[in-house]
Amino acid sequence: MVLYFSGTGNTEYIAKLIADGLNDECLDLFDRIRSNDKSPLYSEKTYVICAPIYVCEMPIFLVKYLKSIKFNGNRKVYFVFTSGGYCGSAKVQAKLFSMRKNLKCLGCVEFVMPRNYVANNRYAMDEEDVIHSKISKATKKVKQVVEDMKNERKLKSRHVWLFETLIIAPFAPVWTRYKLVAKDFYTTDQCVGCKICEKVCPFNNIKVVDKKPKWGERCTHCMACIAKCPKKAIEYGNKTQDKPRYLLKNYVPAKIND
Numbered sequence: 001m002v003l004y005f006s007g008t009g010n011t012e013y014i015a016k017l018i019a020d021g022l023n024d025e026c027l028d029l030f031d032r033i034r035s036n037d038k039s040p041l042y043s044e045k046t047y048v049i050c051a052p053i054y055v056c057e058m059p060i061f062l063v064k065y066l067k068s069i070k071f072n073g074n075r076k077v078y079f080v081f082t083s084g085g086y087c088g089s090a091k092v093q094a095k096l097f098s099m100r101k102n103l104k105c106l107g108c109v110e111f112v113m114p115r116n117y118v119a120n121n122r123y124a125m126d127e128e129d130v131i132h133s134k135i136s137k138a139t140k141k142v143k144q145v146v147e148d149m150k151n152e153r154k155l156k157s158r159h160v161w162l163f164e165t166l167i168i169a170p171f172a173p174v175w176t177r178y179k180l181v182a183k184d185f186y187t188t189d190q191c192v193g194c195k196i197c198e199k200v201c202p203f204n205n206i207k208v209v210d211k212k213p214k215w216g217e218r219c220t221h222c223m224a225c226i227a228k229c230p231k232k233a234i235e236y237g238n239k240t241q242d243k244p245r246y247l248l249k250n251y252v253p254a255k256i257n258d
C-alpha cells in the first residue's frame with residue numbers, strides 16, 4: 001500500500017507513479033487527516049510512505065498522525081520524500097518511526113521536485129524550465145525505484161550526518177510551531193467566495209463566512225489554499241505578491257494526474 005500526503009501535488013504525483021508501477025493501491029491521507037480517522041491500515045504488500053519535506057523533516061503533523069494508526073499485515077516499509085533539494089534528517093525520523101511501529105525500514109529515497117513554498121522569502125520559486133526539468137528527472141527516477149521496490153532491494157539515500165540531526169531535531173518543531181502559522185493569510189478583492197480554499201485545507205482550518213475565508217489556528221503551510229485558489233486571491237503577509245503559485249497538475253498531462 002502506497003500512502004501519501006500532498007499539499008501541491010508533487011508527492012501525489014510520485015506516489016501514484018510508484019503505486020502504478022507496483023500495481024498496488026494508493027491511499028491519499030487527506031480525508032483521514034481532515035476527519036481525524038484513525039482506523040487501522042491493512043496491507044499484504046510492503047508499505048510505501050510518501051511525504052513532502054517541511055523544515056528539513058517529514059511534516060510533524062504527518063508523523064504524529066502516522067504514529068497514531070495501526071499498520072496491520074506486512075511489516076516492511078519504504079519511505080519516499082519529495083523536496084526542493086534538502087531532506088535534512090527525514091531519514092533518521094523514518095528509521096525511528098519504523099522502530100516505534102515495529103516495521104522493518106527497507107530504505108528511503110528522495111525526489112527533488114519543484115519548490116512549492118510561495119509563502120517564504122528565503123527561496124525563490126523555480127523558473128518554468130527548472131520545473132519541467134525537475135519533473136522529468138523525477139519521472140525517470142521512479143522507474144528504477146519501482147524496480148528496486150519490486151525486488152525488495154534496500155534503497156540507498158544520502159548519508160545524514162549526526163550534526164544535521166542534532167541541529168534539525170530541536171529546530172524543526174520550534175520553527176513549525178511559530179512560523180508555519182495562518183495568521184498572515186488574507187484575501188484580496190479578487191476573492192469570489194468559491195470555498196475551494198475551505199475544501200482543500202487538510203486541517204479543516206478555513207471557514208468561508210460572508211463569502212470571505214477566515215483562517216483558524218491550525219495550519220502547516222502546506223500551500224494548498226494559496227496555490228489552488230483559482231482567482232489567485234490569497235496572499236500571505238508581504239511574501240507572496242506577484243509571485244507565481246505552484247501546482248504540479250499545471251505541468252503534467254491530465255491523465256497522469258488523475
Ligand SMILES: Cc1cc2nc3c(=O)[nH]c(=O)nc-3n(C[C@H](O)[C@H](O)[C@H](O)COP(=O)(O)O)c2cc1C
Pocket residue numbers: 005006007008009010011012052053054055056057082083084085086087088113114115116117180220221222223
Ligand atoms: C512549509 C514548507 C517547508 C518546506 N521545507 C523544505 C525543506 O526544508 N527542504 C526542501 O528541500 N524543501 C522544502 N519544502 C519544499 C517541499 O518539500 C517540496 O516542494 C515538496 O515536493 C512539496 O510537496 P507537495 O507538492 O506534495 O506538497 C518546503 C515546503 C513547504 C510548504
